[in-house]
Amino acid sequence: MSEPLIYEISRAGRRAVSLPACDVPEAPFPADAVRADLPLPEVSEIDVVRHYTRLSQLNHSIDTGFYPLGSCTMKYNPKVNEVAARLPGFASLHPLQDALSAQGAMALIHSLQELLAEIAGFSAVTLQPAAGAHGELTGVLIMRKYLYDRGETQRDIILVPDSAHGTNPATTSMSGLKVMVVPSDARGNVNLEILRSLTAKHGPHLIGLMLTNPNTLGLFDENVEEVVRLVHEAGGLVYGDGANFNAILGIAKPGLLGFDVMHYNLHKTFSTPHGGGGPGSGAVGVAAFLADYLPGPIVVRDEDDEYAWQMPAKSIGRVKAFWGNFAVLVRAYTYIRMHGAEGLRQVSENAVLNANYLQARLRDVYPIPHSDRTCMHEFVAQGKLEGAPGINTMDIAKRLMDFDFHPPTVYFPLIVAEALMVEPTETESKETLDAFADTLIRIAEEARTDPELLKTAPHHAPVKRLDEVKAAKDMVLCYGPGCGG
Amino acid sequence: MNYIPNTDADRADMLAVIGVPSVADLFHDVPEKQRFPELDLPPALSEMEVLQELQALADENDDLNHVSCFLGAGAYNHFVPSVVDSLIRRGEFYSAYTPYQAEISQGTLQAHFEYQSMICALTGMETSNVSHYDGATATAEAVIMALQVGRGKRSKVVLSPTLHPQYRAVVRTYTQGMGIQIAGEDAPLGDLAALAGPAGADSACVVVQNPDFLGRLYTPAEMQGLADKVHAAGAFFIVVTDPVSLGLFVPPGQYGADVVCGEGQPMGNALSFGGPYLGFFATKLSEVRKSSGRIVGQTVDTDGKRGFVLTLSTREQHIRREKASSNICSNQALNALAAAMYLAAMGKYGLRTVAELSYHKAHYAAGLIAALDGYEVKAAGLFFKEFVVRCPKPVALINQALLDEFGILGGYDLGSDYPELKDHMLLCVTEMNSRAEIKQLVDALEELAGSDDLAALDGEEAAQ
Ligand SMILES: Cc1ncc(COP(=O)(O)O)c(C=O)c1O
Numbered sequence: 001m002s003e004p005l006i007y008e009i010s011r012a013g014r015r016a017v018s019l020p021a022c023d024v025p026e027a028p029f030p031a032d033a034v035r036a037d038l039p040l041p042e043v044s045e046i047d048v049v050r051h052y053t054r055l056s057q058l059n060h061s062i063d064t065g066f067y068p069l070g071s072c073t074m075k076y077n078p079k080v081n082e083v084a085a086r087l088p089g090f091a092s093l094h095p096l097q098d099a100l101s102a103q104g105a106m107a108l109i110h111s112l113q114e115l116l117a118e119i120a121g122f123s124a125v126t127l128q129p130a131a132g133a134h135g136e137l138t139g140v141l142i143m144r145k146y147l148y149d150r151g152e153t154q155r156d157i158i159l160v161p162d163s164a165h166g167t168n169p170a171t172t173s174m175s176g177l178k179v180m181v182v183p184s185d186a187r188g189n190v191n192l193e194i195l196r197s198l199t200a201k202h203g204p205h206l207i208g209l210m211l212t213n214p215n216t217l218g219l220f221d222e223n224v225e226e227v228v229r230l231v232h233e234a235g236g237l238v239y240g241d242g243a244n245f246n247a248i249l250g251i252a253k254p255g256l257l258g259f260d261v262m263h264y265n266l267h268k269t270f271s272t273p274h275g276g277g278g279p280g281s282g283a284v285g286v287a288a289f290l291a292d293y294l295p296g297p298i299v300v301r302d303e304d305d306e307y308a309w310q311m312p313a314k315s316i317g318r319v320k321a322f323w324g325n326f327a328v329l330v331r332a333y334t335y336i337r338m339h340g341a342e343g344l345r346q347v348s349e350n351a352v353l354n355a356n357y358l359q360a361r362l363r364d365v366y367p368i369p370h371s372d373r374t375c376m377h378e379f380v381a382q383g384k385l386e387g388a389p390g391i392n393t394m395d396i397a398k399r400l401m402d403f404d405f406h407p408p409t410v411y412f413p414l415i416v417a418e419a420l421m422v423e424p425t426e427t428e429s430k431e432t433l434d435a436f437a438d439t440l441i442r443i444a445e446e447a448r449t450d451p452e453l454l455k456t457a458p459h460h461a462p463v464k465r466l467d468e469v470k471a472a473k474d475m476v477l478c479y480g481p482g483c484g485g
Numbered sequence: 486m487n488y489i490p491n492t493d494a495d496r497a498d499m500l501a502v503i504g505v506p507s508v509a510d511l512f513h514d515v516p517e518k519q520r521f522p523e524l525d526l527p528p529a530l531s532e533m534e535v536l537q538e539l540q541a542l543a544d545e546n547d548d549l550n551h552v553s554c555f556l557g558a559g560a561y562n563h564f565v566p567s568v569v570d571s572l573i574r575r576g577e578f579y580s581a582y583t584p585y586q587a588e589i590s591q592g593t594l595q596a597h598f599e600y601q602s603m604i605c606a607l608t609g610m611e612t613s614n615v616s617h618y619d620g621a622t623a624t625a626e627a628v629i630m631a632l633q634v635g636r637g638k639r640s641k642v643v644l645s646p647t648l649h650p651q652y653r654a655v656v657r658t659y660t661q662g663m664g665i666q667i668a669g670e671d672a673p674l675g676d677l678a679a680l681a682g683p684a685g686a687d688s689a690c691v692v693v694q695n696p697d698f699l700g701r702l703y704t705p706a707e708m709q710g711l712a713d714k715v716h717a718a719g720a721f722f723i724v725v726t727d728p729v730s731l732g733l734f735v736p737p738g739q740y741g742a743d744v745v746c747g748e749g750q751p752m753g754n755a756l757s758f759g760g761p762y763l764g765f766f767a768t769k770l771s772e773v774r775k776s777s778g779r780i781v782g783q784t785v786d787t788d789g790k791r792g793f794v795l796t797l798s799t800r801e802q803h804i805r806r807e808k809a810s811s812n813i814c815s816n817q818a819l820n821a822l823a824a825a826m827y828l829a830a831m832g833k834y835g836l837r838t839v840a841e842l843s844y845h846k847a848h849y850a851a852g853l854i855a856a857l858d859g860y861e862v863k864a865a866g867l868f869f870k871e872f873v874v875r876c877p878k879p880v881a882l883i884n885q886a887l888l889d890e891f892g893i894l895g896g897y898d899l900g901s902d903y904p905e906l907k908d909h910m911l912l913c914v915t916e917m918n919s920r921a922e923i924k925q926l927v928d929a930l931e932e933l934a935g936s937d938d939l940a941a942l943d944g945e946e947a948a949q
Pocket of ligand 1: 280
């Protein structure tokens with residue numbers, strides 16, 4: 001199974017589109033500005049269709065199989081979302097057309113701002129950020145600007161737990177701030193003692209703390225209120241990384257737990273597809289005292305009951321052109337409207353139930369550092385098997401592919417050696433979970449009896465194990481003739 | 486309606502295996518007072534009802550199927566061949582995620598490798614990433630890359646005043662914590678040479694848009710002239726461009742650009758009220774390790790067969806954390822895939838035809854409008870598909886009348902971004918505008934110039 005590159009199926013003279021004849025007088029081209037050649041492929045329409053159809057068949061996807069990629073919430077993406085986003089009244093709307101000619105779209109944005117605020121307990125929401133990391137940057141810039149406006153310009157540190165996703169520290173440096181790492185304790189919570197000493201020592205220099213809760217171990221921090229209190233007491237603010245919000249819809253509201261800012265990952269929690277890596281949406285919610293700092297414009301309802309764009313008074317500025325990933329917002333809106341309060345709570349209850357069930361089925365076979373606790377929507381196991389010293393997490397992950405399962409997230413969080421981070425989501429059935437658990441148990445057995453089978457896996461994927469070192473060394477990053485024009 | 490397959494019987498079985506009596510018992514780590522808050526949301530709808538509600542919202546908008554569009558300014562109404570949306574709807578593409586596990590993600594990886602190849606072909610550069618969020622953030626990322634290369638010694642960023650105003654705003658937002666200085670925005674509009682002035686030993690980069698926000702196209706010689714001065718100052722030359730213009734014109738890679746980036750929406754992506762789009766980002770091989778965003782590289786498997794993987798990840802947040810070149814994680818992968826499908830379908834000649842049609846039609850429209858009493862076409866040099874028109878009345882009034890009376894979406898009102906361009910609109914014409922539509926626009930503008938109604942409205946506004 002392999003598919004040639006689009007350039008390799010190109011034949012001079014083939015065409016895949018027909019365009020209209022020019023119906024106006026032609027204008028002369030500025031000769032010195034016209035390019036000599038445009039090295040794009042020449043293919044027919046059926047070539048395009050077969051090429052991309054075949055390529056698609058080389059992918060694992062939610063639509064074709066279980067995808068328990070921890071931290072990514074690979075839940076089923078309802079087909080109605082796709083229909084909704086493509087309604088011509090949405091898809092064929094220009095972002096800069098007059099607000100009065102786009103009131104329906106703006107009403108949807110306004111509703112979604114309010115729905116998201118209610119679900120997480122915030123006062124105001126911006127839908128402009130395009131992904132989780134973009135929301136993080138937005139949130140941290142808001143915290144920074146708020147504190148600096150109060151004259152506290154000496155503040156330049158963000159506390160980041162050692163379990164945090166890489167985007168948290170990367171966001172901190174991108175915002176011109178310093179990262180200080182807070183270790184986790186033996187139960188997987190933020191280490192309170194160390195946090196206390198850090199806030200005592202660095203209090204006046206803290207912008208705040210970035211906290212993922214439930215955290216990347218899949219655990220709801222047992223001391224979350226104390227963590228929040230300590231940071232606030234030091235004059236800092238608490239940022240919530242909402243990547244794991246799927247665990248707590250209708251279970252807890254981060255705003256009421258004391259979080260000041262949080263990003264939502266609409267592509268995770270609210271079922272807009274992940275698109276092979278994006279697009280997403282990283283909407284950001286804030287407590288009332290930060291509402292003026294949101295990026296914008298956001299949609300407000302004016303005196304005439306019309307929807308209008310408004311830049312918040314002390315805004316950090318725009319984080320993106322136009323208004324956000326609107327077609328992603330339409331999908332999230334559709335999802336929330338179809339669920340209602342009860343439906344959303346069922347989502348989280350079943351996501352957590354499924355994760356605990358899988359954890360229970362696997363805890364005697366794979367080490368799971370915190371299996372003494374109930375997990376939330378995911379848990380972290382380890383690819384370290386007794387009696388199979390040569391086998392690591394990567395081998396187990398690759399062997400899973402032979403059974404048509406996407407592997408869990410591997411080697412993250414960094415604080416668990418040989419991490420296998422499993423997030424089943426609520427849209428998977430007990431049969432699927434059982435089949436996955438049975439397979440992992442079988443692989444553990446194979447690891448002892450036939451380790452070579454794992455070492456050389458995958459055996460049934462479109463390609464065998466790929467050489468990443470060679471890719472980084474050779475740096476073949478595009479196809480010959482096109483490169484360099 | 487939800488999408489949960491668990492039945493009550495399943496739940497009971499699962500709880501027994503877990504060893505807790507009820508689902509509620511799984512949540513005892515949540516502080517009791519905060520547990521199970523009420524969500525005040527409207528009642529759930531069935532699929533049929535939600536579609537009806539959405540259709541009603543969609544119907545309130547004057548979308549481009551019902552009006553003719555002469556609005557651009559960073560988002561463009563170009564034709565999207567049917568194959569693009571038909572293929573992009575395949576669940577195998579859209580319901581996958583970032584191809585971390587390469588062996589079962591070859592479809593995405595190869596398609597993105599081809600995207601990179603076609604972006605390089607288009608821009609004349611050597612490497613491309615798989616996208617940033619949009620043209621504005623791609624520009625901000627290019628600026629940050631230049632600042633990182635400058636290592637604090639070069640902390641000035643020169644932005645052309647005719648770089649898209651929203652892109653300039655995003656660069657400001659992104660860099661607000663970095664202690665840098667932004668210069669150049671007060672240079673005379675369209676004066677490339679004036680941008681070389683502020684570029685000195687303290688400068689990290691000069692960012693220029695070509696064709697610029699006002700539609701003006703600079704020749705390769707003019708651009709190369711500026712590139713040489715920017716390089717002499719030791720700074721990066723960053724060129725923001727419209728990918729469709731590159732179907733016809735010399736690409737920035739051939740006139741000295743270190744980074745070529747911009748909005749990729751015109752390549753096969755719907756307007757969708759502003760997103761999702763994609764920021765394309767191409768650079769030289771020598772700079773690729775300093776750049777940000779996912780990159781796909783070619784390699785082999787253990788049988789020696791060709792395959793593709795994400796590569797150069799040591800630049801990225803999941804490996805480098807606070808030392809990463811950017812915090813970007815999820816990008817606009819599906820939009821990049823649509824762009825690749827668009828470029829493949831358009832091919833060598835199709836994209837050129839789109840660019841030529843846009844060029845001819847824009848020049849035809851500009852010629853007719855220039856001949857109207859009261860209007861002046863302000864095209865100081867060459868242009869591609871957009872041009873500035875000085876209007877006899879405030880642009881907002883003209884646009885309102887165009888839409889209400891003629892079903893035409895008029896041009897972008899430049900007054901709010903450029904006070905000196907009060908009463909000036911930026912018109913955009915593409916292959917989607919027929920000669921008849923252009924004639925309607927011209928006739929409507931002519932009528933409105935002399936219209937007393939508008940004058941009355943104008944008076945009303947002035948009185949307010
Ligand atoms: C915990 C956590 N935080 C942040 C992010 C970043 O989100 P995005 O990829 O949407 O930028 C992720 C994404 O995987 C995540 O898992």
